[in-house]
Amino acid sequence: SALFFPAARPLRSVRAFAALIAALVVGYLGVTIVADYVLGVSDINRWDAKYVTGAVLVRLANITDLVGGFLSTPYAPFVGLGYNAFSAITGAREDTYVHNIFIEVLCELGIPMFVLLVVLLYLTFVRGRRLFVAASPDPALRATVATLLALTAYDLLIAQKEGQVWNHFVLSMHNCLLSRLYSLQAAGIG
Numbered sequence: 001s002a003l004f005f006p007a008a009r010p011l012r013s014v015r016a017f018a019a020l021i022a023a024l025v026v027g028y029l030g031v032t033i034v035a036d037y038v039l040g041v042s043d044i045n046r047w048d049a050k051y052v053t054g055a056v057l058v059r060l061a062n063i064t065d066l067v068g069g070f071l072s073t074p075y076a077p078f079v080g081l082g083y084n085a086f087s088a089i090t091g092a093r094e095d096t097y098v099h100n101i102f103i104e105v106l107c108e109l110g111i112p113m114f115v116l117l118v119v120l121l122y123l124t125f126v127r128g129r130r131l132f133v134a135a136s137p138d139p140a141l142r143a144t145v146a147t148l149l150a151l152t153a154y155d156l157l158i159a160q161k162e163g164q165v166w167n168h169f170v171l172s173m174h175n176c177l178l179s180r181l182y183s184l185q186a187a188g189i190g
Contacts, residue, residue, distance in 0.1 A: 004150035007132065008143040059161065062098045065090040070107035080110035083166070101159040101168060109165075124152065124175040127182035134185050148178060 002021050011017050069089040070076045081089070085108050087096045098104050106114040128149050135141040155171040 001150065004146050008146035059099045062090065062095055063100055063103050066098045066103060066107045077111045080108045083108055097164045099162055101163065101165050104165050120175060124178050128152065128178045131178065131182045131185055148174065152178060
């Protein structure tokens with residue numbers, strides 16, 4: 001949010017923006033302290049450093065399992081290991097997917113589909129940037145496009161820690177929406 005706020009609204013004062021960010025951090029810490037008393041123990045423990053470290057290590061083990069299967073299968077670079085191969089080759093008991101879309105697409109669908117994913121994300125980036133430049137003179141449109149860009153960036157980051165390629169439809173929707181808005185703007189319709 002902090003990175004995209006200056007894109008949505010031009011900064012009049014860097015000091016005021018820094019003060020806003022500081023106030024948000026203090027507010028977040030205050031809410032966290034209050035949440036200790038309001039939420040149940042399991043909700044708070046999820047953000048405990050020990051739990052987060054454990055979750056990161058589990059996801060790294062998932063990635064290692066899938067990449068190991070990918071590298072040991074001769075045909076995998078061309079066609080992948082197959083959809084949901086992770087659940088068949090891993091020793092993970094609770095996880096049924098790898099929790100990382102880039103690794104999932106590369107290993108389960110192969111290098112051609114991984115290249116296609118990278119090209120689609122690159123085109124979304126280029127079109128989103130061009131749409132933002134075109135929207136910059138209009139404050140309301142600029143804020144709208146910046147918000148859509150922020151949501152798309154957030155979805156892309158979240159997709160690297162949770163979700164599968166087939167059920168992470170919000171990222172695909174935002175990519176399609178940005179490209180469609182760019183196409184309409186380029187055609188002079190939007």
